[in-house]
Amino acid sequence: MTAKTLTIGELAKASATTPRTLRHFEALGLIKPGRAENGRRVYTLQAISTLARIFLLKRMGFSLAEIRSLELKPASPKDIIETQLSLLSARKTVLERTISQLRTTHHLISDQLSGSESQIYDGPMDLVAFCLLLREGEAILERENIQPVFEKYFTAEEQMAWQTQMDRHFPTGDRTSYQVLWERLIVRCEDALARSVAPSAPEAQRLAKEWLELQKPLQDAVGPELWRKTGTMYEDMQDWQTPERQAPFSPEVFSFIREAATLLAGAP
Template sequence: MNRLMAIGEMARAYGISVRSLRHIEACGLITPSRSEAGRRYYGHKDVTRLGRILLLRRAGFTLRQIAAMTASLPPDPLALLDAQIALLEAQQARLATTLGEVRSARRLAGKGHDLDLDSLCHLIREGQSFMERKVMQPVLDRYFTPEDQQRWKEAGDMLFPPDAQTDYAARWRDLIARVEAALARGVSPDEAEGQNLCREWLQLLEVLEKIMGSETVAKTGRMYAEMEHWQTPERRAPFSPAVRDFIAAAARAGRDGQGGAER
């Protein structure tokens, strides 16, 4: 007998949020059956189809592209499992390569050999990049739909490439450092310096909004507003809660000031 899964059970089985699962359904990629009360239930075909969809998402395809690719393809559990094996083996091979490089460098350093600075930076960056993707994925799934995550990936590849520092990334790092310095000096958010820092912050956010849309940027704001709930020693935001609160207070002070001037 084909057992049916409720929406929460289906989401937990695949390690995604219920919101993401509903978004996939809204895009027409999966159509669960409904009870008389309107509850969603998923059967064997839904399970295999969702597995294929998520596999293609991890490979970098958008939901629109996946819809076109899977429109005429019947669920094939064997093909899905083979593709999953191939993807995991590729990830395993990449991790093994990176781990081998780091171990080799460790042996050389242990023997007193100086490492080339560029090579050392490359190894550290590769290891950090691999770990950061793994530890942040549950957070991303909580706040963003698969489509949102694809937009973030495209924006990140352009604005925050792992092997370089763009002018945009440098401006963010410099601004965060200056906000931290202002906090250390006791600058108030409603002072001129605090207002100037806030304006710079909002200008940088405008760049993201043009690329990803205001809705995705708003979700990003909610994620950072709740950073205390998901941060761990391994999973860190690019700025502290104190920096976030300072900018939020400066933005409120700026709006209040404008309102007072108009009255």
Template sequence: MSALLTIGEMATACGVSIRRLRHFEALGLLAPRRGENGRRAYGKDDALAVGRILMLQRAGFRLRQISELMTSPSPDPAGLVDGQILYIEQRVKALALALDQLRAARALLSDGVDLDLPGLCSIIRQGQNVMNTRNMKPVIDHYFTPDEQQKWHEAGRRFFPGEAPTEYEDRWVAVIARIENAIARNESPERPEAQLLLEEWLALLEPLEQVMGTEMLQKTGRMYAEMDQWRNADRQAPFSPEVFAFVQAAARAKHGRS
């Protein structure tokens, strides 16, 4: 991995969406440098900032409060902390799940080992995965039976092992980024470019369907179609509602012509 990461690489490395990174930047929480081509470039300081933002969010702070803590010259952390004590006490068990990993990282630092950018991003990503899995449990229970959840688990181990982004994950990140760009340009779902993006999306679903089955894939589609009902700061989908709506519109356009 290079010393600097693109926005897509940073999102994958830290286990967050591209949209979320851009939102942090819009709030002034991140300030990635720009390359000669004008594209964002993220380094170790940016990864540290992302890690701090996510840890504060997991502790119950809202982005407005985090912005005050990180950007105000004279914040009032005592007042903010007092307002979150009860919430944090309720989340002790969840936070404990990430504690072992943080202790391991601290032990490395105590031994004089300087975590490089990939190592730092790995810690952030794994912490995100632990918390998102726990927070998503009520949603998964709502849509899937225990047997179906086992199929999800098997598919996850195969396609999203978590140690490092696989080629399959990279392909998902790339197509989601291109869809976001198409949305930003107000690209019509009927246009050839949108139809090509739909074909890429469907091709990536094929191996998942082979493992989980058509019915499971349909249930998963319904879960994501209804993500506005459960998605929040603690429950993150791998893509935004706008991205999923674009794919659905492209599929309707395709079937309308066939």
């Protein structure tokens, strides 16, 4: 770093993000680095403010494509505030619905507890049933949030095929051993990224191999064409992720595994 510039690593650290994310933003035209004499990327201090604006707009619900449009044609503060109000209003609606459900259940349980002994009340079982209902409701909300993304990438028939496989491998009730394996693998990938493990490192190669083996049942079940479209959807996840609409893994994890898998495929 000079007095006026930052390297990509320094900018990533200053902005609490990763070099991979910065390269993705660069490819989308959101940030524009200069080049040092040795050809490496360098950024002015203004890039920190630009990234802060990008991340703020993402938290407000804008996609990266929309943020790029705003950068090319800046929106007025009024437009930005109206968008944020719409997002907060949607969150408020979800919260009010959840609060209403909890209050109704609370009243039902209170009535049962204060009723006659002839009323049957099994506290633990009722609590388990209620928790399952909550989890099912959360899953429904997640599907509603992700539905516009599915509609963009898949036909109605393809969506049904995917949903069948999701219900089989990732049910809304009890977690399957397959789901647990995915969750643990994603955590290990995130840990490797936090330790700056290179995609070419043996550890990354082992993670990529495990990832490929774990995804094979799904890949075989949906077929090559649907799997290709799924890959495209995840390649674009920076554009459609919002606080309410999240992929099961981060763009950084996806990029890390994809690069490691490519190196693994080319290994002798």
